[in-house]
Amino acid sequence: MGQGRVAVIGSGYVGLTTGACLARLGHEVVCGDVDAAKVELLSRGEVPILEDGLPELVAEGLASGRLRFVHGAVAAISGADFVFLCLPTPDGGDGRADLRIVHAVVAEIGPFLERDAVLITKSTVPVGTAQQITATVQRPDVAVVSNPEFLQEGTAVRNFMNPDRVVVGSDSRAAAEAVAGLYDGLSCPQVVTSAESAELIKYAANAFLAMKLSFVNSVAALAEEVGADxxxxxxxxxxxxxxxxxxxxxxxxxxxxxxxxxxxxxxxxxxxxxxxxxxxxxxxxxxxxxxxxxxxxxxxxxxxxxxxxxxxxxxxxxxxxxxxxxxxxxxxxxxxxxxxxxxxxxxxxxxxxxxxxxxxxxxxxxxxxxxxxxxxxxxxxxxxxxxxxxxxxxxxxxxxxxxxxxxxxxxxxxxxxxxxxxxxxxxxxxxxxxxxxxxxxxxxxxxxxxxxxxxxxxxx
Missing domain, CATH: 3.40.50.720 (NAD(P)-binding Rossmann-like Domain)
Incomplete structure (x- = not known):
């Protein structure tokens, strides 16, 4: 199993699930968030989102000492070997993902990252983001890895702990394999790719599932007209x-x-x-x-x-x-x-x-x-x-x-x-x-x- 301290930047839906589940796998995890009130809430074990099994997992992590919550990204990355970016990437208004929050956080933490740390994008990001983050962080010793999440709301903990696969992509094979090692406690295939392929896998998977649902709804419309079920x-x-x-x-x-x-x-x-x-x-x-x-x-x-x-x-x-x-x-x-x-x-x-x-x-x-x-x-x-x-x-x-x-x-x-x-x-x-x-x-x-x-x- 990959070893080292883990920081998770962003304690929203993806970040909180990622942090709590990595702590369950035995890693020492610090989650940082810009919202001080949320940090205080989570530090008391109070989970502000509805997600089956997540409150219990957070409580377990806090009790074991493997999970902590701190205010701010810089505070979270102190001593961290792996830094997961679980940040919002909203629609920018034209369908393209807005990465301003991601780049702002990367620029903020760049000077404070540990030597040879690995930056990991967990959020859904467009193809080419790993290269852009490399340019933003301006640290040749810091590798950037894409590790997209495949969590379904309502079953996120189960999805994380029993995944179909773990996808990891990077220009640095060693960094990709180190991140994949964090998941060695799970029984699933590990797919190691280029950063571009990993970034595209997530979009392609979600769009395909949406297409499948649209297809069956169109079949349903036809069924109504012809008297089928x-x-x-x-x-x-x-x-x-x-x-x-x-x-x-x-x-x-x-x-x-x-x-x-x-x-x-x-x-x-x-x-x-x-x-x-x-x-x-x-x-x-x-x-x-x-x-x-x-x-x-x-x-x-x-x-x-x-x-x-x-x-x-x-x-x-x-x-x-x-x-x-x-x-x-x-x-x-x-x-x-x-x-x-x-x-x-x-x-x-x-x-x-x-x-x-x-x-x-x-x-x-x-x-x-x-x-x-x-x-x-x-x-x-x-x-x-x-x-x-x-x-x-x-x-x-x-x-x-x-x-x-x-x-x-x-x-x-x-x-x-x-x-x-x-x-x-x-x-x-x-x-x-x-x-x-x-x-x-x-x-x-x-x-x-x-x-x-x-x-x-x-x-x-």
């Missing part, structure tokens, strides 16, 4: 080992902190290098169309218009198991309904405040439980695949609702049970089922043989 279609597709069952779940589109940003960034990289990549544009367009379709389903369920009508939204985060609202497809659908004049009342297990959707639009009034959200609603819409929604008493929900239609945009509910409770169920990529329909027409995924679907199917 997308659940049956994807079950049959997923049995083909060349395709696999993961990321074949139809829904209201994909979102999150990675897929939208990384798909746009890869398109920008291709454009900058003169490489036509029309699949990326089609992937984004298809996602927009999926959100349009769900909003139109709700309008039709409300009689053709949602103006002045109360619509209940079950789920607001971009996927279950996280409190992340960034580029949430649920909120994209909500925005379309708000533009059409709907009154929106929502419930989400991870959201406890009213949400402004977009500037100039009304907020989603957030309530404490799904039954309260359903009270007086003309249409009930399932937008996030929280398992709690599958356990709601649909007879009670029907009794308090003004309407009798569920738009199940995640195909989450037991359709037969919902119809039995008096609901008409409109799913994505499957026929609408109404009370009184012939027995057997109320199809549900539970009737199909179980095929494992990735927990991060709607975003990373």
């Amino acid at each position: 997308v659940g049956e279609i994807t079950y049959g597709m997923g049995m083909d080992e060349r395709i696999g069952s993961k990321f074949l779940k139809a829904g209201p589109g994909w979102g999150g902190s990675c897929f939208p940003k990384d798909t746009k960034a890869l398109a920008a990289i291709a454009l900058d290098h003169g490489v036509p990549f029309p699949l990326l544009d089609a992937t984004t367009l298809s996602n927009d169309q999926a959100q349009d379709r769900v909003a139109e389903m709700v309008r039709q369920a409300a009689g053709g218009s949602v103006a002045g009508k109360r619509i209940a939204l079950w789920g607001l985060t971009f996927k279950a198991g996280t409190d992340d609202l960034r580029d949430s497809p649920a909120l994209e659908v909500a925005a379309r309904l708000a533009e059409s004049g709907a009154e929106l009342v929502g419930h989400d297990p991870a959201v406890h405040r009213d949400l402004p959707i977009k500037p100039g639009q009304p907020t989603v009034r957030v309530v404490a439980d799904p039954i309260e959200a359903a009270e007086g609603a003309e249409v009930l819409v399932v937008l996030t695949e929280w398992p709690q929604f599958a356990e709601v008493d649909l007879e009670v929900a029907r009794a308090v609702s003004a309407g009798d239609v569920i738009v199940d945009a995640r195909n989450l509910l037991d359709t037969a049970a919902a119809v039995g409770a008096g609901w008409t169920v409109v799913g994505v990529g499957r026929p609408t089922v109404r009370p009184g329909d012939p027995a057997g027409s109320a199809a549900t995924d539970a009737q199909l043989p179980v095929v494992e679907v990735a927990g991060g199917e709607t975003g990373l």
Whole structure:
């Protein structure tokens, strides 16, 4: 196993998971963050993000002494042999990643890095970033390594500790192998490449998964028109080992902190290098169309218009198991309904405040439980695949609702049970089922043989 002290710069989602998991692997880790209040919070073992298993891992690291939190990047790197950069790389407004924070931190810490230290980019960065950082740090003794993360929100700890692979790239083979050695405690393949290949692997992986989701949502739209069931279609597709069952779940589109940003960034990289990549544009367009379709389903369920009508939204985060609202497809659908004049009342297990959707639009009034959200609603819409929604008493929900239609945009509910409770169920990529329909027409995924679907199917 690679040896040496580890510094992690940035204690956000990626940085905190990276630091806590490396400490679990036995390394001495210091996490530095610019937010003093966050440092104080984390030093007490209080984790400000919703991520399964992470609070326990942080507590374990603090108790063992292998994990510490400090204020500032320079304080974190003292004595560190490996410095992980886990910093924001947001969309700069034109699809290209904004690296100003990365370069500012590198310039700040450059003079204080230990001799022969290794700088590691964990954040998703464009091709050529390793070379740019080398120029910024101005330290010929400091190697720069790309080590992209492949964490899915909600399962990040499990993803880190049980990865499909560890990717490490650098112009220095020795530095790349030293970083790979930090992960020797994990049972997985290690892929050592050039820095450029490692940087591109992350973008290509995320864009491909987004493309797969867009494809299945377009298949779902076709299934609706021809009377097929997308659940049956994807079950049959997923049995083909060349395709696999993961990321074949139809829904209201994909979102999150990675897929939208990384798909746009890869398109920008291709454009900058003169490489036509029309699949990326089609992937984004298809996602927009999926959100349009769900909003139109709700309008039709409300009689053709949602103006002045109360619509209940079950789920607001971009996927279950996280409190992340960034580029949430649920909120994209909500925005379309708000533009059409709907009154929106929502419930989400991870959201406890009213949400402004977009500037100039009304907020989603957030309530404490799904039954309260359903009270007086003309249409009930399932937008996030929280398992709690599958356990709601649909007879009670029907009794308090003004309407009798569920738009199940995640195909989450037991359709037969919902119809039995008096609901008409409109799913994505499957026929609408109404009370009184012939027995057997109320199809549900539970009737199909179980095929494992990735927990991060709607975003990373």
